[in-house]
Amino acid sequence: MxxxxxxxxxxxxxxxxxxxxxxxxxxxxxxxxxxxxxxxxxxxxxxxxxxxxxxxxxxxxxxxxxxxxxxxxxxxxxxxxxxxxxxxxxxxxxxxxxxxxxxxxxxxxxxxxxxxxxxxLLTYATTIHALVDRGGLKAGETLLVLGAAGGVGLAAVELGKALGARVVAAVSSEEKAEAVRRAGADDVVIYGRAPFDRDQSKALADAFKQAVGPDGANVIYDPVGGDYCEPALRAIAWEGRYLVIGFPAGIPKLPLNLTLLKSCDVRGVFWGAFAARDPEANRANVARLFALWEDGKIAxxxxxxxxxxxxxxxxxxxxxxxxxxxxxxxxxx
Known part of the structure; x- marks a missing residue:
């Protein structure tokens, strides 16, 4: 072969x-x-x-x-x-x-x-584990998705909508913005290419805050990392949940004072280890994905x-x- x-x-x-x-x-x-x-x-x-x-x-x-x-x-x-x-x-x-x-x-x-x-499987099973098991995303909450036009990002947009959340998608181009709008995003932030200086980082934080609204994002889904992490964290809600998915833009150094000020959680998402440790829970998640797929809520x-x-x-x-x-x-x- x-x-x-x-x-x-x-x-x-x-x-x-x-x-x-x-x-x-x-x-x-x-x-x-x-x-x-x-x-x-x-x-x-x-x-x-x-x-x-x-x-x-x-x-x-x-x-x-x-x-x-x-x-x-x-x-x-x-x-x-x-x-x-x-x-x-x-x-x-x-x-x-x-x-x-x-x-x-x-x-x-x-x-x-x-x-x-x-x-x-890899993108959607990772994402349903992230949003449901680790993020506890509830209907009516606001979800901010970084890197939203990639495989896991689009999965997060679709699943966020299927779970009843308001979804703000962050992407790097207008072409990608159109893709996330078609996937159901309620609002879109277009950001520049990192690395960011101090002023650029503040400007991106302000853009995230404006998009998610005055109460902040209840859940942040971050498959990007790098210089995008801190501006997103500054837009998190009180007792929000920041989900760490991956680091194609680099492993960020998180200022922990921000977690104190927002009383928020930073939660790692390692789907492969979860599936190995709790295969029955993973099978239940996958069954839910197949049902959502059949209903046309994800694709x-x-x-x-x-x-x-x-x-x-x-x-x-x-x-x-x-x-x-x-x-x-x-x-x-």
Missing amino acids: KALLSKAVGGPETLVVEDIADPEAGAGQLLVSVRACAVNYPDVLIIEDKYQVKPPRPFSPGGEIAGVVEAIGPGVTGWQVGDRVVAVPGSGGMRQKVLIPAEKAFKLPENRDFAEGAAL PRVTGRFPLERAGDAIAQMAARKVIGKLVVDIGD
């Missing part, structure tokens, strides 16, 4: 497509013929050895896949060859066949295509598709932070 491989530490240009041996399903495993693999920011980090998980080389990037069950290992129940499946292997998805623990796989509805399926936005041979280009686009929605690598027919 063909696989995109990281054989040395580096950027997307170091990735190569090679033929490797087909895997065989072991106990408790599904062998999945991959049809599509979504691209996410961890794919940028993992090939540079900057992600918290460092698989041994050679490995394939690709953290979420959709495909068809080709073989079933001993001890697996509830699955048949030919079943359509979505899963989050964490890495290894950008190859023609991948092994998935059966308990971590979910059945893809027949009326959904593989590209949509591949683009669902993965696949904005670019690449063949396996050009998967490195997709990862490079993600690294440049130019992506609106989700990119998907098409792998099988």
